[in-house]
Amino acid sequence: MPIKLAITPGEPAGIGPDLIIALAQSQWDAQLVVLADKNMLLERASQLNLPLELMAYQQHNPQVQKPGQLFIIDIPVANKVQAGVLDAANGQYVVETLRQACAKNMDGEFDAVVTGPVHKGIINKSGISFSGHTEYFASQSNTQDVVMMLSTEGLRVVLATTHIPLAYVAKAITRERLHKVLHIVHTDMQLKFGIAQPNLFVCGLNPHAGEDGHLGREELDIIIPALDELREQGLRITGPLPADTIFQPKYMEQADAILAMYHDQGLPVLKYKGFGDSVNITLGLPFIRTSVDHGTALDLAGTGHANSGSFKRAILKALKLVERKQ
Numbered sequence: 001m002p003i004k005l006a007i008t009p010g011e012p013a014g015i016g017p018d019l020i021i022a023l024a025q026s027q028w029d030a031q032l033v034v035l036a037d038k039n040m041l042l043e044r045a046s047q048l049n050l051p052l053e054l055m056a057y058q059q060h061n062p063q064v065q066k067p068g069q070l071f072i073i074d075i076p077v078a079n080k081v082q083a084g085v086l087d088a089a090n091g092q093y094v095v096e097t098l099r100q101a102c103a104k105n106m107d108g109e110f111d112a113v114v115t116g117p118v119h120k121g122i123i124n125k126s127g128i129s130f131s132g133h134t135e136y137f138a139s140q141s142n143t144q145d146v147v148m149m150l151s152t153e154g155l156r157v158v159l160a161t162t163h164i165p166l167a168y169v170a171k172a173i174t175r176e177r178l179h180k181v182l183h184i185v186h187t188d189m190q191l192k193f194g195i196a197q198p199n200l201f202v203c204g205l206n207p208h209a210g211e212d213g214h215l216g217r218e219e220l221d222i223i224i225p226a227l228d229e230l231r232e233q234g235l236r237i238t239g240p241l242p243a244d245t246i247f248q249p250k251y252m253e254q255a256d257a258i259l260a261m262y263h264d265q266g267l268p269v270l271k272y273k274g275f276g277d278s279v280n281i282t283l284g285l286p287f288i289r290t291s292v293d294h295g296t297a298l299d300l301a302g303t304g305h306a307n308s309g310s311f312k313r314a315i316l317k318a319l320k321l322v323e324r325k326q
């Protein structure tokens with residue numbers, strides 16, 4: 001059987017459908033199975049003036065699609081989709097595509113899942129509490145702790161906290177969380193990236209990493225003791241270093257990954273360095289999941305101007321991770 005990837009285009013009014021239709025125009029040495037509304041994809045392909053043939057997915061079919069084709073698990077939207085226009089009535093549909101992708105990865109039917117961007121706001125507006133794929137897949141797979149990593153050429157950023165309000169971040173940085181996160185990163189760097197003794201750099205939380213407690217005590221009370229304990233356990237860790245100076249070439253060259261304490265401490269740097277060429281990988285999950293580095297870009301949906309670079313890298317990265325695992 002070829003490698004089988006479950007692909008969720010995400011928010012139907014966003015650019016996810018455009019990007020998978022664009023990528024389907026190339027030859028892929030793997031079976032790409034899209035979990036989405038068939039008519040929505042065909043209508044978007046016609047809007048983009050791109051050929052698309054959708055073939056019903058059958059579990060034991062070893063065929064690989066040709067350029068212009070995709071396999072599909074048809075999951076109907078509630079309301080007809082207009083590119084660029086959100087509709088809360090389709091929130092349940094988006095989550096259903098993720099639920100099925102997760103279940104089929106958990107039972108081994110698929111080798112990995114590659115996700116397009118969802119709109120977290122509209123899913124919540126539809127009445128479903130949802131903070132991100134990372135948290136959703138963790139919960140659906142009964143995994144207590146996972147880590148969000150975004151990776152681009154020369155930089156991997158991992159996050160101690162993900163989609164929580166900034167006001168809650170300091171409380172969420174505990175010794176226990178740092179232990180769990182850095183152990184997951186250490187292990188996945190070895191297993192998924194083949195790095196025998198990963199070199200992990202860690203940002204402080206406060207300006208200047210707390211300036212010896214004068215600008216905040218989290219470094220002295222929590223982060224430094226946690227990192228010392230982890231070093232005693234054999235992990236190779238540098239830090240905490242001030243977040244405003246850690247992202248410079250001499251550190252980035254040495255670091256296999258840099259741990260940021262919160263979403264907007266690490267990701268702006270990553271996206272400045274490689275927006276459109278980066279991949280989001282969830283570490284610690286019981287299956288392989290990669291994703292794009294961007295959001296739904298409603299302004300570009302249906303225009304043909306969305307850049308498919310990150311989605312392509314997410315697919316290539318998933319294939320690489322599957323090959324390594326095999």
Ligand SMILES: NC(=O)C1=CN([C@@H]2O[C@H](COP(=O)(O)OP(=O)(O)OC[C@H]3O[C@@H](n4cnc5c(N)ncnc54)[C@H](O)[C@@H]3O)[C@@H](O)[C@H]2O)C=CC1
Nearest residue numbers: 116117118119120121291292294295296297299300306307
């Ligand atoms: N993996 C996921 O599911 C992600 C979802 N989001 C969601 O996306 C929604 C919109 O978020 P925004 O902050 O507006 O970010 P966004 O990434 O959708 O858009 C920000 C800017 O970047 C441009 N852009 C984004 N992707 C592009 C592409 N592939 N090619 C060319 N230009 C591109 C957009 O046109 C816009 O000007 C939010 O609801 C957010 O939660 C955001 C990031 C990741």
Ligand SMILES: NCC(=O)COP(=O)(O)O
Nearest residue numbers: 132133134135267280291
């Ligand atoms: N900024 C990255 C992001 O928000 C993606 O989150 P997720 O949906 O992959 O958990």
